Amino acid sequence: GAVVSQHPSWVICKSGTSVKIECRSLDFQATTMFWYRQFPKQSLMLMATSNEGSKATYEQGVEKDKFLINHASLTLSTLTVTSAHPEDSSFYICSVEGLAGSYNEQFFGPGTRLTVL
């Protein structure tokens, strides 16, 4: 499977500031990456699909102007949380889509814990 890294692994910021989270595919060229957020003891919630060289596709209810996604290369996608507020505090996880024969698999990064004070 693909090896995925995220940076930073955790970040604490003040309300109103912007935070950038990087997702890198270390051994695989990823045309498509996904961004999720997860609250404690809950499942993953898909935020958006990041497509290399084109605009991201956002899920219903996710503000695209608040969560900016850039997928400028086949190995890097970034998620910027703009004007962060305490309610944006969460665990953000990215994944890389890989094709395994006739079906797709996703390989996840280690996640980024965002705390907004």
Place this chain on the structure above:
Amino acid sequence: TQLLEQSPQFLSIQEGENLTVYCNSSSVFSSLQWYRQEPGEGPVLLVTVVTGGEVKKLKRLTFQFGDARKDSSLHITAAQPGDTGLYLCAGEGSSNTGKLIFGQGTTLQVKP
């Protein structure tokens, strides 16, 4: 809208016991994946099932895909404290966008 209902959501058992986690839907999935996630880490892929009726084994873990590809189960034999974690099932939807539809997750605690 395709949904995956995962049960139970919480499970606390003693070391050595067996358990089964279920993942059910009214929709057909082309494939279904099981992940295990530890606190503060990303999910790790355990297995992907593709064929209806398929059974896969991973040491003490047995995964089954329903004949109609609408449901799946994960059975753990002789659970150990190291099995503690959040177990997630996820199905590849029919939209062919590569998106995964996740179940609610099962938090498993195995007490020594």
